[in-house]
Amino acid sequence: MAKPMYTTHLGMVDILPDEVRKWQYLENLIHREARLFHFEEIRTPIMEQTELIVRGLGQLTDIVSKEIFAFNRGEDNYVLRPELTAPVVRSYVQNHLDQRGGAQKLYYIGPMFRAERPQKGRQRQFHQFGVEVIGSNDAVADVEVIAFMIHIYNKIGIKNTTLKLNSIGDPESRDSYKQALKDYLKPNFEKLSDVSKKRYEKNPLRILDSKEKEDQPFIKSAPVIGDYLNEESKSHFEKVKHYLTDLGISYEEDPYLVRGMDYYTKTAFELISPDLGAQDALAGGGRYDLLIEEIGGQPTPAVGFAAGMERLLIACEELGISLGDSKSVDVYIVTLGDAARNWGLTKLPEFRKQNISATMDYMGRSMKAQMKDANRENARFTLIVGENELNEGSFTLRNMKESDESSLTFKAILEKLSNL
């Protein structure tokens, strides 16, 4: 085949019709289950102000320092959203959603953009679904968010997952931990990677998230934040664990889980799948009690998660879980001659009015070729019409699976197919 003149950008893929069916199934499931949890959908623009993302996620994070797609146009800075927590919070503040009263239980589905090195399960345009509960500092909110995340995977049939859990404390706990971490790393400062050296003064917690080889031995035996949590952070973490146990959700504590954004406080979690290979994080999230204030709102506690939809689909494939139906149409009208074709075209809307999916040939093909096409399109029935049928007002309805045919009026056909 000739090389195409234009192709998608690196790490960005088309989702073709056979795949889209799975996406639609997944999206419908998410909408349905979100309603069960009484979450409301929010949709924000694909582009945000660069400053929001830099400030929200943190200058020294990998995402902001290496992975954002950002550009200027006139005076304005634009960034393709790399995630949705900061944008949803922006929207909450901009639109005064606090005035709706109570905690806002929001969910979303959509594309995100990060200029990472593409590999299986890692793209530059990828999709997330997620939840943000804004306005509650209660551990019930943390646990409901986690429960929803796990509920979705369970509904789909992905049950072999591990929930990793940590608390990275409030600012007070973190300050004492940061100092302890710096004291511990100081004697080996020269051996740290260049990125970690940069992070040492300003943001030493980020070092725990380093993927650089030379940092790993130091991360492995670093002090753990759990030993530095103050009473308030400890008690919140205990409640989260207690409620999880009450709900029968098992977890593994991971004292080095810090996540990739700076906005987290207290609870941090990730859902890992052994079926994913190197990119094994299905979903992640946590509490971010300071973010709303950081971007100009009133101090407001919040918690949320986001899940990678491509990774979910990869896990389904690995596990042999099929999502959605294969392509099919209820009835394909096969016509012979112009008058029959005309008749067929006017009958399509009558089927659709009855919720019966219907199609016909768009290519002026022979009857034989139309039958072949009906097979390829997985038609359940073909309605065969030529000049004789038109004159007699009686048409052949063929059940494609059982290969049996009956001769019926159009009214009888409509009735028969509506009752299936």
Ligand code: HAM
């Ligand atoms: P995150 O861990 O950066 O968190 O992303 C969540 C999930 O998105 C990951 O676990 C992964 O499944 C998927 N993901 C991330 N990057 C890629 C990529 N390049 N290709 C494919 N999938 C990817 C967040 O985005 C936070 N906003 C989560 C959150 C919500 N925290 C609080 N509320």
